[in-house]
Amino acid sequence: MTTQQLTGAEMVVKALAELDVEYIFGYPGGSVLDIYDAIFNQDDVEHVLVRHEQAATHMADGYARATGHVGVVLATSGPGATNCVTGIATAYMDSIPMVVLAGQVASSLIGDDAFQETDIVGCSRPIVKHSFSCRSLKDIPNVIAKAFYIANTGRPGPVVVELPKDILIPDHTAAFEMNKDVNLRAYNPNVKGHQKQIRKAVSTITQAKRLVIYSGGGIISANASELLTSLVERLKAPITNTLMGLGGISGLHDNFIGMLGMHGSLEANKAMANADVILALGARFDDRVTNKVEKFCPNATIVHVDIDPTSISKTINAHIPIVGLVDIVMQQLIEEIDAQEYVVDETINQNWWQQINEWRQVKSISYQQDQGKIKPQRVIESLYEVTHGDAYISSDVGQHQMFAAQYYPFKKPRQWINSGGLGTMGFGLPAAMGVKMAFPDAESVCVTGDGSIQMNIQELSTCLQYNLPVKIISLNNRSLGMVRQWQDMIYGGRHSSSYMESLPDFIKLAESYGHIGIQINHLDELDEKLAQAFAIKDRLVFVDILVDEKEHVYPMQIKHGAVDEMWLSKGVKA
Amino acid sequence: MRRILAILLENEPGSLSRIVGLFSQRAFNIETLSVAPTEDASLSRITIVTKGDDRVLEQIVKQVNKLIDVIKITDLTERNHVERELLLVKVLAMTDKARTEVTRITEIFRGSIVDIGKQVYTIELTGDVEKINAFIGILANETEIIESVRSGTVGIARGEKALRI
Ligand SMILES: Cc1ncc(C[n+]2csc(CCOP(=O)(O)OP(=O)(O)O)c2C)c(N)n1
Ligand SMILES: [Mg+2]
Numbered sequence: 001m002t003t004q005q006l007t008g009a010e011m012v013v014k015a016l017a018e019l020d021v022e023y024i025f026g027y028p029g030g031s032v033l034d035i036y037d038a039i040f041n042q043d044d045v046e047h048v049l050v051r052h053e054q055a056a057t058h059m060a061d062g063y064a065r066a067t068g069h070v071g072v073v074l075a076t077s078g079p080g081a082t083n084c085v086t087g088i089a090t091a092y093m094d095s096i097p098m099v100v101l102a103g104q105v106a107s108s109l110i111g112d113d114a115f116q117e118t119d120i121v122g123c124s125r126p127i128v129k130h131s132f133s134c135r136s137l138k139d140i141p142n143v144i145a146k147a148f149y150i151a152n153t154g155r156p157g158p159v160v161v162e163l164p165k166d167i168l169i170p171d172h173t174a175a176f177e178m179n180k181d182v183n184l185r186a187y188n189p190n191v192k193g194h195q196k197q198i199r200k201a202v203s204t205i206t207q208a209k210r211l212v213i214y215s216g217g218g219i220i221s222a223n224a225s226e227l228l229t230s231l232v233e234r235l236k237a238p239i240t241n242t243l244m245g246l247g248g249i250s251g252l253h254d255n256f257i258g259m260l261g262m263h264g265s266l267e268a269n270k271a272m273a274n275a276d277v278i279l280a281l282g283a284r285f286d287d288r289v290t291n292k293v294e295k296f297c298p299n300a301t302i303v304h305v306d307i308d309p310t311s312i313s314k315t316i317n318a319h320i321p322i323v324g325l326v327d328i329v330m331q332q333l334i335e336e337i338d339a340q341e342y343v344v345d346e347t348i349n350q351n352w353w354q355q356i357n358e359w360r361q362v363k364s365i366s367y368q369q370d371q372g373k374i375k376p377q378r379v380i381e382s383l384y385e386v387t388h389g390d391a392y393i394s395s396d397v398g399q400h401q402m403f404a405a406q407y408y409p410f411k412k413p414r415q416w417i418n419s420g421g422l423g424t425m426g427f428g429l430p431a432a433m434g435v436k437m438a439f440p441d442a443e444s445v446c447v448t449g450d451g452s453i454q455m456n457i458q459e460l461s462t463c464l465q466y467n468l469p470v471k472i473i474s475l476n477n478r479s480l481g482m483v484r485q486w487q488d489m490i491y492g493g494r495h496s497s498s499y500m501e502s503l504p505d506f507i508k509l510a511e512s513y514g515h516i517g518i519q520i521n522h523l524d525e526l527d528e529k530l531a532q533a534f535a536i537k538d539r540l541v542f543v544d545i546l547v548d549e550k551e552h553v554y555p556m557q558i559k560h561g562a563v564d565e566m567w568l569s570k571g572v573k574a
Numbered sequence: 575m576r577r578i579l580a581i582l583l584e585n586e587p588g589s590l591s592r593i594v595g596l597f598s599q600r601a602f603n604i605e606t607l608s609v610a611p612t613e614d615a616s617l618s619r620i621t622i623v624t625k626g627d628d629r630v631l632e633q634i635v636k637q638v639n640k641l642i643d644v645i646k647i648t649d650l651t652e653r654n655h656v657e658r659e660l661l662l663v664k665v666l667a668m669t670d671k672a673r674t675e676v677t678r679i680t681e682i683f684r685g686s687i688v689d690i691g692k693q694v695y696t697i698e699l700t701g702d703v704e705k706i707n708a709f710i711g712i713l714a715n716e717t718e719i720i721e722s723v724r725s726g727t728v729g730i731a732r733g734e735k736a737l738r739i
Contacts, residue, residue, distance in 0.1 A: 121588060125592065125595050126595060126599045129642070130641075130642040131588070133587060133588065135587075150642060184642065185645065186583070186584055186643055186645040187642050308640065309636045309639070309640070310633065310636040310637050310640055313632065314633060
């Protein structure tokens with residue numbers, strides 16, 4: 001253990017280096033200038049200067065989602081810290097490991113409404129996994145170690161660390177002492193499933209006639225994709241993913257029946273509604289999945305595996321709850337299945353698959369492309385082709401997000417990066433940048449809309465500074481499409497403030513930021529121009545694609561209905 | 575249904591606000607709340623009286639447990655327990671009759687008069703909620719209540735069962 005005398009600011013940077021942090025995403029200001037000075041004096045940790053603190057949080061978030069490592073943010077007190085709030089909430093809702101280091105005014109001024117003082121610990125309290133207000137210089141390394149440990153164990157989530165200016169200044173030094181083996185008596189995240197529950201679950205699953213596996217973001221964060229695939233193959237069961245869980249099993253796998261929920265496939269929602277046993281793995285029965293809770297799968301026995309006990313029986317009652325890390329529990333389930341020498345009953349299994357294949361025949365995820373305007377779905381299909389399905393896709397929020405989820409099969413976990421829980425417009429571009437920082441050689445694409453892209457457009461400047469050649473695929477429908485869709489369906493077509501007037505010339509805009517802009521206006525140039533854009537490897541390309549503004553996302557669950565009550569297209573019910 | 579929850583948590587700045595915030599954020603009800611450090615100064619003990627059906631209570635217990643500072647939570651109402659609340663009440667005692675009545679009622683309830691002013695008596699009483707409510711009701715019939723303060727319920731399990739690390 002080192003016992004070097006360091007200032008608080010130096011301790012912050014050294015602690016991050018000790019924790020193998022590659023990048024800090026941040027923005028300077030008065031209360032954190034000492035930290036910036038300490039960053040300047042070393043090479044272990046690189047700082048990435050964004051153009052808005054919200055973008056720093058989303059960049060750290062995208063980095064965390066792609067790598068599984070903790071994303072680190074640094075912001076000054078007051079407005080710097082409050083600008084982080086949306087990004088913290090976004091990470092919280094999707095259980096993303098993140099540590100936000102926020103400056104604070106000197107301890108002696110706290111409570112005086114000092115210049116740039118806000119109670120960021122208080123502001124963020126409902127949207128963090130935990131927070132620390134560090135009040136002593138010598139505590140800094142261990143507080144940061146604890147923050148990282150909490151952020152990335154159990155159900156991951158954001159942790160805020162508030163650092164008052166007086167513990168960072170050069171006047172005071174202390175010995176750097178850091179214990180990386182964190183142990184908190186009130187927090188024990190390494191949970192194994194209860195063996196009795198495992199046995200109960202396996203006997204229920206193996207007796208099922210119509211089993212469905214329903215998996216969510218927990219599979220991604222637990223790196224449990226391979227285990228999931230092997231469980232699915234052992235049971236020969238159909239599997240559906242939540243929006244957060246896409247890529248948990250390959251979207252090309254025969255047993256994958258698509259995403260479920262509001263804009264899920266008919267076969268996924270039908271399978272859920274008709275299942276006799278549902279095995280939920282790292283998913284939380286979100287209202288965008290269940291539709292009307294009272295009508296949700298009344299005849300199914302639900303086995304629910306989750307690390308977070310609060311997710312179990314919160315909205316939907318679980319008959320067999322199993323609290324534990326989903327990878328460990330799946331391992332236990334597989335061992336128990338093998339121990340029982342279980343073999344799938346082929347007749348029962350084939351009957352179930354025959355039924356599912358009938359629902360598949362409906363081809364609920366489909367659209368009509370005529371010679372007119374480009375359909376947004378078609379763009380996503382072309383994007384899949386041109387990237388060979390291997391790109392990281394970071395999405396913004398709206399119709400384009402749903403089209404991306406529906407029409408780009410994700411082959412691998414962590415390939416699909418989107419704000420599922422909070423639905424934060426403005427997430428896409430900074431997230432794609434974070435991915436690009438993590439994997440400079442990989443293709444990082446931001447699928448966005450004309451509304452969302454303008455919520456963090458200033459980051460085009462950061463992309464230039466750090467040479468981040470992401471590809472921006474904007475499905476430009478000249479409107480807040482998702483809002484407009486709801487207005488068409490529920491509000492008699494009254495388009496109240498959902499039309500984007502005075503859109504900028506995105507091509508010139510991209511160019512003025514030093515990037516390349518390509519516009520696509522006609523179907524017959526779509527594939528060629530996309531190929532052109534992706535042939536450019538070392539520059540950011542903003543591809544502005546004018547798509548049919550009238551297109552709606554289908555299928556769509558009917559409000560207040562059961563999970564499988566869906567509109568297949570305008571006025572057509574399943 | 576009324577429940578008494580006993581919570582043992584780290585005695586850290588902000589840990590109480592996390593509990594209180596959680597209750598308001600998730601629209602859980604708090605009827606009374608009492609908090610103080612324990613004999614181990616690194617720990618605080620909170621007693622919360624709340625209302626809710628089994629489902630709500632299950633969520634409350636899980637959500638509280640999920641807080642990083644919380645070491646243990648238990649629902650005292652699930653088994654035999656002792657619950658007490660402290661009342662301090664100041665009443666008008668201007669006439670001889672009023673003074674005698676107040677003293678008599680206080681004795682019956684095994685309270686004690688802890689302070690006497692020119693025109694007022696201050697009484698201390700401990701007991702469960704029913705006893706305190708009954709006492710206040712009777713006092714209010716006999717004289718005027720000037721001010722009162724209740725500590726909120728605290729509770730502990732009967733027998734060997736203990737809430738500790
Ligand atoms: C920060 C934020 N504000 C508002 C919303 C509500 N909202 C959801 S989708 C949407 C429209 C998005 O428009 P655009 O980015 O153009 O995507 P499109 O639906 O047209 O594909 C809005 C306003 C949101 N999700 N996030
Ligand atoms: Mg749009």
